[in-house]
Amino acid sequence: MDTRFLGIPELTDLAEVPSVAVVVDVMRAYTVAAWAFGRGAEKIVLAGSLDEALALKSRHPDWVALKDGAPAPGFDAVNSPGMLRSADLTGRTVVQKTTAGTVGALAVRDARLVLCAGFVVAEATARLLRGHGADAVTFVVTGEDGRADEDLACAQYIAHRAAGSAPDPAAFLRRAADSRAAAELTEGVREGSHLDDVPLCLELDRFPFAMTATREDTLMVLRACAVPVD
Known part of the structure; x- marks a missing residue:
């Protein structure tokens, strides 16, 4: 399997749209998305802007709108797995807008197959790639313009598993635990966070x-x- 790991800004330089793209946001967009599905959500609409998210919420008042940062008028939740894990989202549609994760997915919207992932769905993502028989996969490392080590570590781990190897996950998880994002969440630098967010992102x-x-x-x-x- 031919793999490449690109930040969001690098996608604009590609000569053609990737055939298969895996968009990785460990802390916290796609950990939150997985928890939303785990709590019963039917689907998640990835919004391109806060205004779009609010407009969708206005047209569909029963939808659940969430965003990065502190709570804000018009939004029902924030992008925190620790806060979302107790929500009942059975049958609900979630509208999600985040700083990097949703931006990365929208940047590769024309790919034939787009997967969104974090450590919490790593093995299932790798199995799907193996079953798909993908010869080439572009991993979108969403955080810090492609430099976020928690996202790169997760992307590299999934790539190894998709190729059929069995690396020790501990080293990859340790990199994520030592990342800048993990430190900012642990220290409360990022608004709209919960004390359990980092451990939940590393499950x-x-x-x-x-x-x-x-x-x-x-x-x-x-x-x-x-x-x-398999």
């Missing part, structure tokens, strides 16, 4: 599904995808 294979993003009309929609065990 390897907490959920048995992968997450696929596809165009549905004018929206980019994320859904949980059951993946058979």
